[in-house]
Amino acid sequence: xxxxxxxxxxxxxxxxxxxxxxxxxxxxxxxxxxxxxxxxxxxxxxxxxxxxxxxxxxxxxxxxxxxxxxxxxxxxxxxxxxxxxxxxxxxxxxxxxxxxxxxxxxxxxxxxxxxxxxxxxxxxxxxxxxxxxxxxxxxxxxxxxxxxxxxxxxxxxxxxxxxxxxxxxxxxxxxxxxxxxxxxxxxxxxxxxxxxxxxxxxxxxxxxxxxxxxxxxxxxxxxxxxxxxxxxxxxxxxxxxxxxxxxxxxxxxxxxxxxxxxxxxxxxxxxxxxxxxxxxxxxxxxxxxxxxxxxxxxxxxxxxxxxxxxxxxxxxxxxxxxxxxxxxxxxxxxxxxxxxxxxxxxxxxxxxxxxxxxxxxxxxxxxxxxxxxxxxxxxxxxxxxxxxxxxxxxxxxxxxxxxxxxxxxxxxxxxxxxxxxxxxxxxxxxxxxxxxxxxxxxxxxxxxxxxxxx
Ligand code: BES
Ligand code: MN
Ligand code: MN
Numbered sequence: 001x002x003x004x005x006x007x008x009x010x011x012x013x014x015x016x017x018x019x020x021x022x023x024x025x026x027x028x029x030x031x032x033x034x035x036x037x038x039x040x041x042x043x044x045x046x047x048x049x050x051x052x053x054x055x056x057x058x059x060x061x062x063x064x065x066x067x068x069x070x071x072x073x074x075x076x077x078x079x080x081x082x083x084x085x086x087x088x089x090x091x092x093x094x095x096x097x098x099x100x101x102x103x104x105x106x107x108x109x110x111x112x113x114x115x116x117x118x119x120x121x122x123x124x125x126x127x128x129x130x131x132x133x134x135x136x137x138x139x140x141x142x143x144x145x146x147x148x149x150x151x152x153x154x155x156x157x158x159x160x161x162x163x164x165x166x167x168x169x170x171x172x173x174x175x176x177x178x179x180x181x182x183x184x185x186x187x188x189x190x191x192x193x194x195x196x197x198x199x200x201x202x203x204x205x206x207x208x209x210x211x212x213x214x215x216x217x218x219x220x221x222x223x224x225x226x227x228x229x230x231x232x233x234x235x236x237x238x239x240x241x242x243x244x245x246x247x248x249x250x251x252x253x254x255x256x257x258x259x260x261x262x263x264x265x266x267x268x269x270x271x272x273x274x275x276x277x278x279x280x281x282x283x284x285x286x287x288x289x290x291x292x293x294x295x296x297x298x299x300x301x302x303x304x305x306x307x308x309x310x311x312x313x314x315x316x317x318x319x320x321x322x323x324x325x326x327x328x329x330x331x332x333x334x335x336x337x338x339x340x341x342x343x344x345x346x347x348x349x350x351x352x353x354x355x356x357x358x359x360x361x362x363x364x365x366x367x368x369x370x371x372x373x374x375x376x377x378x379x380x381x382x383x384x385x386x387x388x389x390x391x392x393x394x395x396x397x398x399x400x401x402x403x404x405x406x407x408x409x410x411x412x413x414x415x416x417x418x419x420x421x422x423x424x425x426x427x428x429x430x431x432x433x434x435x436x437x438x439x440x441x442x443x444x445x446x447x448x449x450x451x452x453x454x
Contacts, residue, residue: 012439016435018129019122022125023122024103024104027041027089027151028090029089042068048128052131055074065088065152082148084176084177085127085147086150086154090427117432118424124180127179133446142453148171156362158362176406178418179419182420183419183421184392188392190393193369193393193395196297197329201324201325201358202323203228204358205228206356207224207319207353210319228321240285242297248297250334267290284298304324306320306322338363366404367414375414383447387444417444
């Protein structure tokens, strides 16, 4: 493996130059005006898979953005690894807060800045390059490899789900390898063993049939914004618990081993609060910050729309108000079931003075990966070798909705070998990726292929 690692280190500059080309493509999945960029990006990724040495590469069109598939099955009898990642990125707004334009990548020190640098172009590219290095150095791989790269992760992975379910033979594998999560800390090899799921809801409250003068009518009819705020305020109690009946029923409790693992990490809540610029942290009573983020379900209002929001003042009682509310779920909560409980509860607390419509926008299941799995053991060895440090196991508060579908439909295990950092501004201005982690990720990927083939 020494020659392979040396080859990866020697080619760093080339890999970075190719990543820059990848990052220049404006593959924002949420914006229809970027549909052509999505196609261009799928083509770019597919060209890179061919260049890496895969024997079959195909772009599958969907009702949304294309899926890119690739395979090399030249190691019969050996395990098969399926690499999953996403080539789509989040919108760039607020654009004025970017120090450099989001699609004109720049390198400052050992960091590359661009939308998608860490989430997820930089991370998925690590696996493309490790496979390429393998073929360049040895002419073959010690196991079989498949890639399935999607362009809709940031908009809820709608079309990949039926594709997986209807292509289980094509995608058949022993484990799914994913780099789309974070390291616990800079330079610390990390494997994530659980992700939170999601139920994303919208509440629309309608009061009077038109906007009203707040002087002529104020005090006589329910104000939809006031009512909506009241509804939102009733969703948590004083101890930070969510009040929806039966909400916690399926929540898996933290095991003693998990609690001890968290203690050993010596997470500093003071540093965390200071970094976020808040005087005090808050959350569900009885749990520390990492437990709250990793292992407890939460409910947050993500946006609220209604009334007059322009400059200055306007005296009005609006006819409508809307709130976007997401709930992060943990094993074994189910997004559909939670959406139903939410809807029922909101309807039950809404006053008769307004009409309330509740919609389920999208969801994703949580997932939990056993640490005893063969693929996890191989990934542990690979990352410990690459970083020359002991592994940290952690859970993740964010979601990758499709992981659970892979595991269930393909009866495969999963490895969450994320090389990002929570501080790398994913979904936010000045997103970046640490180039040391980029190289360590390519090496970890190569070492994983070696370990898992044994
Ligand atoms: N890569 C992230 C998931 C993630 C977030 C990993 C934070 C590590 C830290 C993924 O691309 C993402 O943004 N997921 C969305 C899913 C949603 C759009 C369904 C999320 O978690 O909000
Ligand atoms: Mn991602
Ligand atoms: Mn994302």
